[in-house]
Amino acid sequence: MQxxxxxxxxxxxxxxxxxxxxxxxATTRPEPPDPELAGMDPEYLELIGxxxxxxxxxxxxxxxxxxxxxxxxxxPFYYKGANDRGIGSQLLYSxxxxxxxxxxxxxxxxxxxxxxGMSPVxxxxxxxxxxxxxxxxxxxxxxxxxxxxxxxxPCSIFVIFICAIWPVLINTTFGVSSVRxxxxxxxxxxxxxxxRTALFVILPSAAPTILTGMRxxxxxxxxxxxxxxxxxxxxxxGYFVWNEWNNLDITNVIVAILFIGVIGMVLxxxxxxxxxxxxxxx
Amino acid sequence: xxxxxxxxxxxxxxxLTKSFPSPGSGDDVNVFVDLNFxxxxxxxxxxxxxxxxxxxxxxxxxxxxxxxxxGFVCAAxxxxxxxxxxxxxxxxxxxxxPWMTAMSNITFAIKSRWPHWNKSRVRERATRYLExxxxxxxxxxxxxxxxxxxxxxxxxxxxxxxxxxxxxLDEPFGALDALTRGSIQEELIRICRTTEQTxxxxxxxxxxxxxxxxxxxxxxxxxxxxxCETFVNTLPKDRERHSIHHHPNFYxxxxxxxxxxxxxxxxxxxxxxxxxxxNVPEVVITAEDENEVALTANx
Numbered sequence: 001m002q003x004x005x006x007x008x009x010x011x012x013x014x015x016x017x018x019x020x021x022x023x024x025x026a027t028t029r030p031e032p033p034d035p036e037l038a039g040m041d042p043e044y045l046e047l048i049g050x051x052x053x054x055x056x057x058x059x060x061x062x063x064x065x066x067x068x069x070x071x072x073x074x075x076p077f078y079y080k081g082a083n084d085r086g087i088g089s090q091l092l093y094s095x096x097x098x099x100x101x102x103x104x105x106x107x108x109x110x111x112x113x114x115x116x117g118m119s120p121v122x123x124x125x126x127x128x129x130x131x132x133x134x135x136x137x138x139x140x141x142x143x144x145x146x147x148x149x150x151x152x153x154p155c156s157i158f159v160i161f162i163c164a165i166w167p168v169l170i171n172t173t174f175g176v177s178s179v180r181x182x183x184x185x186x187x188x189x190x191x192x193x194x195x196r197t198a199l200f201v202i203l204p205s206a207a208p209t210i211l212t213g214m215r216x217x218x219x220x221x222x223x224x225x226x227x228x229x230x231x232x233x234x235x236x237x238g239y240f241v242w243n244e245w246n247n248l249d250i251t252n253v254i255v256a257i258l259f260i261g262v263i264g265m266v267l268x269x270x271x272x273x274x275x276x277x278x279x280x281x282x
Numbered sequence: 283x284x285x286x287x288x289x290x291x292x293x294x295x296x297x298l299t300k301s302f303p304s305p306g307s308g309d310d311v312n313v314f315v316d317l318n319f320x321x322x323x324x325x326x327x328x329x330x331x332x333x334x335x336x337x338x339x340x341x342x343x344x345x346x347x348x349x350x351x352x353g354f355v356c357a358a359x360x361x362x363x364x365x366x367x368x369x370x371x372x373x374x375x376x377x378x379x380p381w382m383t384a385m386s387n388i389t390f391a392i393k394s395r396w397p398h399w400n401k402s403r404v405r406e407r408a409t410r411y412l413e414x415x416x417x418x419x420x421x422x423x424x425x426x427x428x429x430x431x432x433x434x435x436x437x438x439x440x441x442x443x444x445x446x447x448x449x450x451l452d453e454p455f456g457a458l459d460a461l462t463r464g465s466i467q468e469e470l471i472r473i474c475r476t477t478e479q480t481x482x483x484x485x486x487x488x489x490x491x492x493x494x495x496x497x498x499x500x501x502x503x504x505x506x507x508x509x510c511e512t513f514v515n516t517l518p519k520d521r522e523r524h525s526i527h528h529h530p531n532f533y534x535x536x537x538x539x540x541x542x543x544x545x546x547x548x549x550x551x552x553x554x555x556x557x558x559x560x561n562v563p564e565v566v567i568t569a570e571d572e573n574e575v576a577l578t579a580n581x
Binding site for chain 1: 345346347364365366367369370371373375377379380381382390391394395424426444
């Protein structure tokens with residue numbers, strides 16, 4: 001039954017994809033030439049471009065996009081100057097920034113959340129700060145970061161760090177503070193020390209909650225990096241999108257959207273798998 | 283008196299009172315007041331009382347997880363000031379770590395007790411205790427994959443594996459069906475008889491208490507619960523679950539306990555002053571004369 005259901009939903013997905021492509025294709029056909037252009041000088045027509053002559057549509061159809069995706073996949077890491085490098089290397093730049101900011105956030109938020117979660121007093125004391133800082137768009141930190149750090153590269157990492165830290169911090173605090181008292185009592189009656197209790201009782205007990213926080217964070221970090229790179233420029237998939245917009249290459253913008261989506265999904269699946277690995281049944 | 287009267291005291295409870303702040307304003311509410319009793323080495327003692335008389339609170343104090351408002355508890359001559367490996371607890375809801383297998387739940391306890399043991403020694407001991415509760419096949423299973431009875435048996439194995447001076451059981455079989463409960467009770471009897479383990483167990487099941495306990499402590503209803511009777515189990519030591527009710531003494535004893543739970547626990551809680559909490563009467567019902575209740579004072 002379950003296999004049957006999966007087969008059905010898979011088939012339905014393919015049908016949806018087909019429908020989207022058909023509609024997309026139909027709506028991006030070249031429009032008929034402007035009647036005012038009839039009888040114009042052929043040399044002038046040549047200058048105003050294929051769109052005006054009714055030979056192409058500025059909005060690419062699925063076929064053009066598929067061709068472009070294929071050409072990117074064939075040579076993802078080419079380098080033809082600072083403003084023209086393969087989408088693969090742009091994605092790697094973005095991933096590297098996300099990885100640095102994200103792991104820094106996890107490295108700080110997990111031990112900090114542990115400490116806060118262990119103490120109800122500290123937990124209450126820190127709460128207002130977290131509540132105020134959490135809803136701030138990470139891009140709002142950008143000017144402050146640029147002013148203090150000056151170099152733009154660490155700035156984008158800082159922006160990722162600041163957006164990734166809150167979900168991990170909040171979830172770690174919550175996970176640690178809500179470890180069932182029974183488990184702590186078992187550890188106490190066994191005279192397990194603080195370190196042993198933290199490592200073998202509190203950490204595994206809170207692990208699913210912590211990893212859920214990490215999963216939320218990686219999603220946010222991947223959202224934010226595109227915007228951050230649009231501001232900072234130079235390299236990265238965000239810069240690529242903005243650069244292609246300046247080039248008026250809509251096809252590349254759509255291709256970039258697809259790649260961003262796929263990588264975002266892969267990151268999410270990865271963290272979901274890790275969460276699944278540490279989740280336990282009560 | 284049974285033959286264990288000469289054994290040294292493992293647990294001494296002296297003037298124990300526990301109060302909680304009352305929900306509204308006003309005075310604190312006493313859960314229990316001025317408890318005095320001893321548990322001798324090798325003895326199996328059950329505590330019976332209705333819900334709300336502070337049974338679990340008392341056990342938590344003995345375990346060192348809770349503190350009394352007044353009075354003190356000595357374990358092996360030393361005052362209890364916190365939880366310790368000399369007192370192992372089997373919790374009401376088993377409290378096995380759900381992320382660990384049955385085996386690692388036990389090895390965690392053993393490693394806490396003997397931190398310097400090597401892996402194979404820890405494993406060997408854990409295997410031995412899993413075998414003791416007949417769960418070798420379940421070693422690699424997580425608690426969620428085990429039945430309620432199996433979980434509680436792992437809990438018992440974990441508690442015993444650290445070689446505690448005293449085993450504290452908090453209504454461990456309350457949530458189990460009758461069949462499972464019976465088989466675990468038999469295992470517990472077998473283990474305790476062979477190892478001469480000192481046990482303090484909380485229950486509200488009279489039959490369980492009569493099967494397992496050498497002595498049964500009876501508490502009045504709370505609040506202000508008191509210890510009002512020490513009941514000596516005069517059934518033969520080698521009693522078995524399937525034959526215990528054929529013993530001529532079984533029903534007189536059982537009726538006495540039942541009568542306590544149904545009538546006297548409430549009545550006694552209303553006439554507090556009649557109980558001398560420092561000199562709780564000891565009740566011995568002997569086989570020779572079923573109708574006579576011999577009341578002797580605790581010395």
